[in-house]
Amino acid sequence: MKKIINDTQQIVDEMLNGFVFANAHLVHRISDTAVIARNTAKTGKVGIISGGGSGHEPTHAGFVGDGMLSAAVCGEVFTSPTPDQILAAIEASDEGQGVFMVIKNYSGDVMNFEIAKELASETGIQVDYVIVDDDISVKNSTYTQGRRGVAGTILVHKILGYAAKQGKTLTEIKQLADTLVPSIHTIGVALHAATVPAVGQPGFELPDDEIEFGVGIHGEPGYRREKLTNSRALADELTSKLVDSFGDYTGAYAILVNGMGATPLMEQFIFTNDVHTLLTEKQLTAEFVKVGNFMTSIDMAGLSLTLLKLDKPIYLTALTAPVSTSAWG
Amino acid sequence: MKKIINDTQQIVDEMLNGFVFANAHLVHRISDTAVIARNTAKTGKVGIISGGGSGHEPTHAGFVGDGMLSAAVCGEVFTSPTPDQILAAIEASDEGQGVFMVIKNYSGDVMNFEIAKELASETGIQVDYVIVDDDISVKNSTYTQGRRGVAGTILVHKILGYAAKQGKTLTEIKQLADTLVPSIHTIGVALHAATVPAVGQPGFELPDDEIEFGVGIHGEPGYRREKLTNSRALADELTSKLVDSFGDYTGAYAILVNGMGATPLMEQFIFTNDVHTLLTEKQLTAEFVKVGNFMTSIDMAGLSLTLLKLDKPIYLTALTAPVSTSAWG
Numbered sequence: 001m002k003k004i005i006n007d008t009q010q011i012v013d014e015m016l017n018g019f020v021f022a023n024a025h026l027v028h029r030i031s032d033t034a035v036i037a038r039n040t041a042k043t044g045k046v047g048i049i050s051g052g053g054s055g056h057e058p059t060h061a062g063f064v065g066d067g068m069l070s071a072a073v074c075g076e077v078f079t080s081p082t083p084d085q086i087l088a089a090i091e092a093s094d095e096g097q098g099v100f101m102v103i104k105n106y107s108g109d110v111m112n113f114e115i116a117k118e119l120a121s122e123t124g125i126q127v128d129y130v131i132v133d134d135d136i137s138v139k140n141s142t143y144t145q146g147r148r149g150v151a152g153t154i155l156v157h158k159i160l161g162y163a164a165k166q167g168k169t170l171t172e173i174k175q176l177a178d179t180l181v182p183s184i185h186t187i188g189v190a191l192h193a194a195t196v197p198a199v200g201q202p203g204f205e206l207p208d209d210e211i212e213f214g215v216g217i218h219g220e221p222g223y224r225r226e227k228l229t230n231s232r233a234l235a236d237e238l239t240s241k242l243v244d245s246f247g248d249y250t251g252a253y254a255i256l257v258n259g260m261g262a263t264p265l266m267e268q269f270i271f272t273n274d275v276h277t278l279l280t281e282k283q284l285t286a287e288f289v290k291v292g293n294f295m296t297s298i299d300m301a302g303l304s305l306t307l308l309k310l311d312k313p314i315y316l317t318a319l320t321a322p323v324s325t326s327a328w329g
Numbered sequence: 330m331k332k333i334i335n336d337t338q339q340i341v342d343e344m345l346n347g348f349v350f351a352n353a354h355l356v357h358r359i360s361d362t363a364v365i366a367r368n369t370a371k372t373g374k375v376g377i378i379s380g381g382g383s384g385h386e387p388t389h390a391g392f393v394g395d396g397m398l399s400a401a402v403c404g405e406v407f408t409s410p411t412p413d414q415i416l417a418a419i420e421a422s423d424e425g426q427g428v429f430m431v432i433k434n435y436s437g438d439v440m441n442f443e444i445a446k447e448l449a450s451e452t453g454i455q456v457d458y459v460i461v462d463d464d465i466s467v468k469n470s471t472y473t474q475g476r477r478g479v480a481g482t483i484l485v486h487k488i489l490g491y492a493a494k495q496g497k498t499l500t501e502i503k504q505l506a507d508t509l510v511p512s513i514h515t516i517g518v519a520l521h522a523a524t525v526p527a528v529g530q531p532g533f534e535l536p537d538d539e540i541e542f543g544v545g546i547h548g549e550p551g552y553r554r555e556k557l558t559n560s561r562a563l564a565d566e567l568t569s570k571l572v573d574s575f576g577d578y579t580g581a582y583a584i585l586v587n588g589m590g591a592t593p594l595m596e597q598f599i600f601t602n603d604v605h606t607l608l609t610e611k612q613l614t615a616e617f618v619k620v621g622n623f624m625t626s627i628d629m630a631g632l633s634l635t636l637l638k639l640d641k642p643i644y645l646t647a648l649t650a651p652v653s654t655s656a657w658g
Contacts, residue, residue, distance in 0.1 A: 002520045002537065004596035004632065006559045006603070014560075015595055018602030022586075022618040025649075057594035077595075191331045208331065230335045231343075257351075262591040264628050265386035266344055267333035273347030274335070289351040293622070299593050299630075303333065320354075329658045 001200045003299075008198040012054045012076055019061055023326045026065045030092050033085055036061040037071040037092045040324075046164045046173055047071070047093030050102040050157055051086065052109050053078040055196070055298045056217060062294075062327025063154060068161035069325075070099070077196055077298070078218045080108035086116035090125055098126035098170035100177070102156050104149025105133040128170055130177035132156055134186040134306065136245050137214030137223055148216050151258040151295035152184035152306040155319070158328065162318035176314070183311065185245050187238045188304035190215035191228065192262065194297045213237060217260075217297045231267070235274035238305040243282060249309055253279070254288035254319055256306035261296035263303055268292065271303060288319045294327065330529045332628075337527040341383045341405055348390055352655045355394045359421050362414055365390040366400040366421045369653075375493045375502055376400070376422025379431040379486055380415065381438050382407040384525070384627045385546060391623075391656025392483060397490035398654075399428070406525055406627070407547050409437035415445035419454055427455035427499035429506070431485050433478025434462040457499055459506035461485055463513040463635065465574050466543030466552055477545050480587040480624035481513035481635040484648070487657065491647035505643070512640065514574050516567045517633035519544035520557065521591065523626045542566060546589075546626045560596070564603035567634040572611060578638055582608070583617035583648055585635035590625035592632055597621065600632060617648045623656065 005011055012034055019036065020029045027036050050060045051073030060072035070093035075081035090099045099120070103113045110131060117127040134152030135141075141148050159180055163173050190212045193202035203219035206212060211234070214222025228234070257272045259265070272291050279286060287310055295304070310316050334340060341363055348365065349358045356365050379389045380402030389401035399422035404410035419428045428449070432442045439460060446456040463481030464470075470477050488509055492502050519541045522531035532548035535541060540563070543551025557563070586601045588594070601620050608615060616639055624633070639645050 002540070002557055002630070004520070004557075004560045004563060004592065004600050006561055006599065011595065011599065014602045015598040018598035018600070018605065018620070021605045021615075022598070022601055022620045024618075055595065057598070062594075191333070211331070228331055228333075231333045232335050234333060261593045262628065262630075263333065264590045264625060265391075265622070266340065266384065266627060269344040269347035269351070269386070270335065270340065271333050271347070272351055273343045276347065276350045286350075289353075291347070291351045293594070296593060298595060299591065301331070301591075301628075326658065329655065 001195055003197055005197055011197055012074055016074060026324060026326060030088055033088045034074040034081065035071055035085060035089045035092060036064050036074065038064050038066060040066045042095040044095050044097060045167060046097045046170050047095055047099040048102065048160050048164050049073065049089045049093050049099060051081050051089060052104050053080060056295050058327035059154060059295045063157045063325050065323060065325035067165050067321060067323035068157055068328060077198065080106065080112050083112045083115040083119060086113055087119045090116060090120045090127060094125045100160060100170060100173050101127060101129035102153060102160065103129055103131050104153055105131045105146055106143045107145065126170055128174045130181055132181055134184040135216065136185045137187050141216055142220040143218060148220065150186045150188060150217050151256055151304045152186045154294050155184055155254065155256060155308050156180060159315055159318040162321050183309040184306060185242050186304050186306040187241055188215055188302060189213050189234060190300055190302035192301035193219050194300040196298065215302065217295060219297065231271045232274045235271055235278055239275050239278045242305060242307045243284065246309055250284065252285045252287040252310045254308040254310055254315065255286045257291040258295050258304045258306065259293040260300040260302040261293060262299045262301040268303055275305060287316055330524055332526055334526055340526055341403055345403060355653060355655060359417055362417045363403040363410065364400055364414060364418045364421060365393050365403065367393050367395060369395045371424040373424050373426060374496060375426045375499050376424055376428040377431065377489050377493050378402065378418045378422050378428060380410050380418060381433050382409060385624050387656035388483060388624045392486045392654050394652055394654035396494050396650060396652035397657060398486055406527065409435065409441050412441045412444040412448060415442055416448045419445060419449045419456060423454045429489060429499060429502045430456060430458035431482060431489065432458055432460050433482055434460045434475055435472045436474065455499055457503045459510055461510055463515040464545065465514045466516050470545055471549040472547060477549065479515045479517060479546050480585055480633045481515045483623050484513055484583065484585060484637050485509060488644055488647040491650050512638040513635060514571050515633050515635040516570055517544055517631060518542050518563060519629055519631035521630035522548050523629035525627065544631065546624060548626065560600045561603045564600055564607055568604050568607045571634060571636045572613065575638055579613065581614045581616040581639045583637040583639055583644065584615045586620040587624050587633045587635065588622040589629040589631040590622060591628045591630040597632055604634060616645055
């Protein structure tokens, strides 16, 4: 293992301090916590928070800022944040109108966020949440029942962040989230596994010429291994499965091509070009396209493709609204 | 070699098409060229262009947009763009006040950009340029005489893009550039070499526990190999060398921590935290900090540190001014 780190026990602490040093104009760290909160003044809106294990940078802290997340709670690497940490994020984000939590569907995350909700209710803060389960690769997985929550989660951050900024109530945001989440589907593919620093070796082994479809963002098993032929074939597999998953929907999509950490933009853009060609062949259109490393898996090589059905006008409006975060751009 | 590509001869073409599909609201590709130009209306300002070999994404096309580059010309992977392509970028960027070229110091780039300048002068377009040579690692290198131009180049794009938008003349921009470039120093370090797709294997070999200081963004040799100890020691080597290179300057710096392509943000932020600690120990301050993958070397693992002396107020004003590009954020 060759990594630019110091002590494997201090990774999250040092990373968050580096992150805040780089983004002090946008965010701050709440003392004695692993919570990153935005610097903006409270204006009596609903707070939107998210979080989970670290190792997915820039998720989630990179999406904290005006127009997106109020705060992010950062667990240890690939480990759910504890309820007290989540509670600190809730308390920092409450502006008197309640706090909405965006939770990726992992059993540990769901349990700890739900406990934090209970703790918050004891202090009089209204909390509601949505569980994101956009990964259609496999039905159940290593760390969860049901589908995993992966890269599509950042589209939820963006759209709910917009709704909160527009002054929507907690109830309205819950309704929006419940409609939105089933409209987001993702599939990932891995070329090389991530190495968790404290483990010191890749989470799984792939032969030099093979890829694995459906791998999760913590290296959870996918649904098929095969030889890597080319970008076009890979794009065909992912695009076709995702389009099929939406049945007879023929409207416009938003697209997210997400690099897993070690895959260069060169490859992500070539893949994006193939997705474009395939959609055009299917007479489908994309009205919003985003490409880059957003929901990574440390140094995994690979990428994921997310499609969001743009069947409500607010989705596109929200996706294209300006924000002040370090990672949305 | 396991890469998400199709034909190694079509990499740049497919990548640019994918890039434009993802960023059609900001940029377009000039027909039959590898030039990416911004969509903004011409307003009689000086055009700023840059370019070079591909493989450094998001450089340079990611910095095309309002407030930064007018156009970027994209050569084949690690290969200088040809004069006719550069001329196309000049012609697309001319708004009647001339065009300024930001050239990284590689012999092929310098030669071809100078030829393009001559060709442009024949059509009546005034052109001037600056050669960026921010890499203080080694004096001469594989592809150039003098210092190499590396990640600090994007700070030049940003500051000159701001000056052009403010309506500075070609002469004023040349003067600004000539003062700015010597104020930017960079050193890089590699943990693993990049693989050029058409070559199919890493450009050099590093033992499993070693790093190389001073490696260039095309894998050019650095100045020392040693065992990787930790982030702190690495930050100390780079920070100390860079601070020393500026002699007795004690004012504020702008800092750029640049990932080489395969190094996750987790490591980049830990390194940034160490740089912060070291600067504080030296009683030095940073008034602008940027961290991420900006000037990559395909899938090289490693990073570079850039310091810019903030000894002119316009530098910080320019660095923090809003822009509309896909990669500056």
